[in-house]
Amino acid sequence: MDQVVDVAVDAFIELDRVEKVFDVRKKTGFLRRERRQVRAVDSISFTVARGEMVGYIGPNGAGKSTTIKMLTGILTPSGGRLRVAGIDPSRERTKLAHRIGVVFGQRTTLWWDLPLIDSYKLMHRMYRIPDARYRENLDRCVELLELADLLDVPVRQLSLGQRMRGDIAAALLHDPEVLYLDEPTIGLDVISKAKVRGFLRELNTERGTTVLLTTHDLQDIEQLCSRVMVIDHGRLMYDGPLTGLHEVGESERTLVVDLERELPPIEAAPARVVKVEGPRQWLAFPASESAAPLVARVAAEYPLVDLSVREPDIEAVIAKMYAGEAEKAVS
Amino acid sequence: MSRLGEGVRAYWLIAGMWVRSSMTYRTSFVVTMFGNLLMTGLDFVGILLMFSQVDSLGGWGLPEIAFLYGLSVTSFGIADLVLGSMDVLGARIRDGSFDILLVRPAPVLAQIGADRFAVRRLGRITQGTVVLVWALASVDVDWSAAKVLLVPVMVVSGAAIFCAVFVAGAAFQIFAQDASEVQNAFTYGGTTLLQYPPTVFGKDFVRGVTFMLPLAFVNWVPASYVLDRPYPLDLPQWAAFAPPLVAVACGALGGLAWRAGLGSYRSTGS
Ligand SMILES: Nc1ncnc2c1ncn2[C@@H]1O[C@H](COP(=O)(O)OP(=O)(O)O)[C@@H](O)[C@H]1O
Ligand SMILES: [Mg+2]
Numbered sequence: 001m002d003q004v005v006d007v008a009v010d011a012f013i014e015l016d017r018v019e020k021v022f023d024v025r026k027k028t029g030f031l032r033r034e035r036r037q038v039r040a041v042d043s044i045s046f047t048v049a050r051g052e053m054v055g056y057i058g059p060n061g062a063g064k065s066t067t068i069k070m071l072t073g074i075l076t077p078s079g080g081r082l083r084v085a086g087i088d089p090s091r092e093r094t095k096l097a098h099r100i101g102v103v104f105g106q107r108t109t110l111w112w113d114l115p116l117i118d119s120y121k122l123m124h125r126m127y128r129i130p131d132a133r134y135r136e137n138l139d140r141c142v143e144l145l146e147l148a149d150l151l152d153v154p155v156r157q158l159s160l161g162q163r164m165r166g167d168i169a170a171a172l173l174h175d176p177e178v179l180y181l182d183e184p185t186i187g188l189d190v191i192s193k194a195k196v197r198g199f200l201r202e203l204n205t206e207r208g209t210t211v212l213l214t215t216h217d218l219q220d221i222e223q224l225c226s227r228v229m230v231i232d233h234g235r236l237m238y239d240g241p242l243t244g245l246h247e248v249g250e251s252e253r254t255l256v257v258d259l260e261r262e263l264p265p266i267e268a269a270p271a272r273v274v275k276v277e278g279p280r281q282w283l284a285f286p287a288s289e290s291a292a293p294l295v296a297r298v299a300a301e302y303p304l305v306d307l308s309v310r311e312p313d314i315e316a317v318i319a320k321m322y323a324g325e326a327e328k329a330v331s
Numbered sequence: 332m333s334r335l336g337e338g339v340r341a342y343w344l345i346a347g348m349w350v351r352s353s354m355t356y357r358t359s360f361v362v363t364m365f366g367n368l369l370m371t372g373l374d375f376v377g378i379l380l381m382f383s384q385v386d387s388l389g390g391w392g393l394p395e396i397a398f399l400y401g402l403s404v405t406s407f408g409i410a411d412l413v414l415g416s417m418d419v420l421g422a423r424i425r426d427g428s429f430d431i432l433l434v435r436p437a438p439v440l441a442q443i444g445a446d447r448f449a450v451r452r453l454g455r456i457t458q459g460t461v462v463l464v465w466a467l468a469s470v471d472v473d474w475s476a477a478k479v480l481l482v483p484v485m486v487v488s489g490a491a492i493f494c495a496v497f498v499a500g501a502a503f504q505i506f507a508q509d510a511s512e513v514q515n516a517f518t519y520g521g522t523t524l525l526q527y528p529p530t531v532f533g534k535d536f537v538r539g540v541t542f543m544l545p546l547a548f549v550n551w552v553p554a555s556y557v558l559d560r561p562y563p564l565d566l567p568q569w570a571a572f573a574p575p576l577v578a579v580a581c582g583a584l585g586g587l588a589w590r591a592g593l594g595s596y597r598s599t600g601s
Contacts, residue, residue: 022597040600061600069598074433076594097436109431113352125344126437154355 012178012210013048013071018080020066020234040066042234043080048212050177053204055225056214057318063234064214068182071212072102085177098127101171105183108163109170110155116166117151120173127174134173141169144199161192168196172203178210179203185217197223218318230318237321243287251317252284254310255294260303268297279305287311334438341437346448353449363451371454378462394469395558401463402482402550406489408456414494416447417501424505427599440589443501470558478557481571485553488574492549495578495585502585502592549574 020041025033041063048054056064069075071084073093082089087096110119124134142148145165150158158166164184171179181200185193201224203209215221221228221242228245230238238245245251255271258280265273271285271294285294291309298304353360378400386393420443423429432442463486472478555562556571 022600065600069430072434074430075596075598093433094436094438097434100434102434104427104430107427107431109435111348111352113355114348118348118351122344122348126341126435 011047012050014083016045016081017043018082019078021078039234044236051208053211053225055221055228058231062231068180099177101176101179103167103171103181105186112156115152123173129174137173161188181213251287253287255283256308257281258306338438338441341441342445345445349448367451367454371458394466398466401459401466404459405486408459409490410493412452414444414497417497420501421504488578491578492581495581498585499588502588505592505596
């Protein structure tokens with residue numbers, strides 16, 4: 001039956017109804033404990049092709065980190081089938097380690113008391129990276145992540161943003177085929193975030209490295225990922241392009257129209273006026289529809305000065321999606 | 332075998348990093364080194380005091396007791412140098428840094444064994460060796476090839492048994508990774524980390540027990556053989572050569588415990 005479920009050859013990461021259930025015991029009183037099961041990941045299936053850049057988003061406790069830990073072999077799934085580069089991560093963790101890079105936003109692989117470069121030298125030897133490759137990769141990372149001045153600084157003296165850049169470089173010296181990042185921008189200042197994002201984009205487009213990053217910062221996704229997966233309560237709620245997320249979330253775009261003078265609300269169904277302020281009117285229309293016909297109609301029928309289209313706020317989209325799920329769950 | 336080689340290599344690399352880390356605080360490094368020398372010296376005074384009180388114990392004279400003592404302390408010292416900070420494993424699990432070790436292409440046991448590697452632990456080995464050498468020079472024994480061979484075999488076997496116990500203890504720390512702790516670490520973050528005792532069992536209790544066990548079961552019989560003493564029980568003559576077998580068995584058990592422990596690892600929820 002195997003050939004039936006075999007997916008395309010270039011499916012680099014494959015998850016088929018993967019689950020992770022934690023047994024949690026909670027103290028409820030003196031010597032009393034309550035046992036409970038947490039479905040951190042609840043029957044998730046997806047595939048990621050080589051060279052994709054995928055954003056994995058969801059609120060705190062959604063199961064993002066648990067998924068990453070299963071993909072890297074740190075945790076063994078409670079059920080389902082999981083393969084990365086054809087390898088079962090938890091069974092061949094050490095073998096897989098040579099082919100993947102991992103960055104945990106809140107942890108570091110760097111040596112606290114030693115100059116940054118020492119950690120890289122350790123990677124060089126531990127991963128048995130050929131000298132020329134090591135030099136080349138290090139030079140590239142140092143240049144693109146602006147680490148030149150930091151190499152001789154003990155890691156404990158680095159700022160969070162510098163340390164994160166240092167960690168990303170450490171994860172890439174052995175030319176991993178896929179890079180997992182768990183909340184790489186958490187706590188970073190705006191400039192550091194921009195540097196990290198720029199680097200990841202370059203890594204993905206120039207080097208073709210597959211990137212899977214978890215975040216709850218939607219800007220990360222907007223600026224980096226053509227594909228987004230939304231997870232909540234361990235379940236995959238959405239998997240597709242960022243634009244499609246709006247459809248699922250039934251979100252609306254807004255057409256802001258500046259007229260020559262104050263007029264009664266514009267009539268242009270299915271768009272509807274949601275706000276009027278003097279000569280300026282706001283029209284909401286489904287995000288899944290093109291703005292062109294609407295613009296044409298308004299321009300033909302009304303005296304226009306200016307107009308602009310506003311994209312929906314993704315945060316709101318996801319909130320709406322969650323709300324929809326919650327309703328379904330209740331009914 | 333190649334896995335063993337990988338492990339030794341990884342151990343060496345990581346131990347090296349720790350040695351360099353400790354050197355960065357040069358004064359502190361010198362002070363702890365000095366402190367340890369002093370402590371070791373004081374230990375010697377303690378040993379001398381102890382031995383000055385006893386001329387014989389259960390029919391064993393001072394050099395003979397020193398022989399037993401030196402054997403155990405040297406063995407323990409070696410194990411302590413090699414795997415002595417396996418008890419930081421618990422902290423590593425709680426703060427999540429254990430995850431980092433798991434994604435590296437090196438055996439986790441080697442990485443955790445080399446964790447916080449400290450040269451200062453050579454102190455105990457020195458102490459044990461000095462006592463052992465003195466004892467060997469002082470005991471009244473007809474040395475045969477078998478007896479001479481048995482001494483290093485005992486030291487190495489003893490060290491291996493202590494190592495196995497350390498490994499089993501580390502495995503237990505993963506098992507003991509109780510859900511409530513995970514919950515606490517998740518909810519209260521750093522504060523509980525600080526309040527939590529370094530190990531589930533008292534460190535000294537474990538060390539005490541593990542110290543006594545091999546002494547009683549492994550060293551006694553071969554030491555009796557070396558010293559031409561009657562065996563404690565009615566054991567056959569070859570029982571003196573059992574320590575390597577016991578060590579191998581303990582090693583296998585420790586290895587199994589470690590595998591099981593690692594298999595049950597569940598990380599932390601943060
Ligand atoms: N090791 C663990 N033991 C018990 N529960 C856990 C563990 N790891 C995660 N969880 C629980 O599983 C759920 C998902 O956690 P996680 O994957 O860390 O979420 P996210 O990374 O999306 O914030 C949470 O409810 C969390 O409490
Ligand atoms: Mg997380």
